Amino acid sequence: QVQLVESGGGLVQPGGSLRLSCAASGSIFSIYVVGWYRQAPGKQRELVADITNAGNTNYADSVKGRFTISRDNAKNTVALQMNSLKPEDTAVYYCNARFPWARGGSWGQGTQVTVSA
Numbered sequence: 001q002v003q004l005v006e007s008g009g010g011l012v013q014p015g016g017s018l019r020l021s022c023a024a025s026g027s028i029f030s031i032y033v034v035g036w037y038r039q040a041p042g043k044q045r046e047l048v049a050d051i052t053n054a055g056n057t058n059y060a061d062s063v064k065g066r067f068t069i070s071r072d073n074a075k076n077t078v079a080l081q082m083n084s085l086k087p088e089d090t091a092v093y094y095c096n097a098r099f100p101w102a103r104g105g106s107w108g109q110g111t112q113v114t115v116s117a
Helices: none
Strands: 004-007 010-012 018-024 033-039 046-051 057-059 067-072 077-082 091-098 111-115
Touching (some): 004 091, 018 091, 018 111, 046 077, 057 067
Antiparallel strands (some): 004 018, 033 046, 046 057, 091 111
């Protein structure tokens, strides 16, 4: 399985920006569908955005127009640029990588994002 490590979380004021990064091990990273999920206290984990091996993207309605997911297959990384952050974006953000034909996949350890004044 691919190993994933997230970074870039932190504390930011409402309206601010953060850039999360997911670094993956393995030589076949380019074929994976990679997604960013988040889980707030007391809530279920939800999909924020994902990107296919062809670069097609999908976003949750709550982040459309504010977040951008991108990937660099040469560096085995996927980034999530988060702009215009809101307090409701506060959560632990997780990176997930899976084969296009499969569910589940591998998870990173998560990175905390806190949006607060």
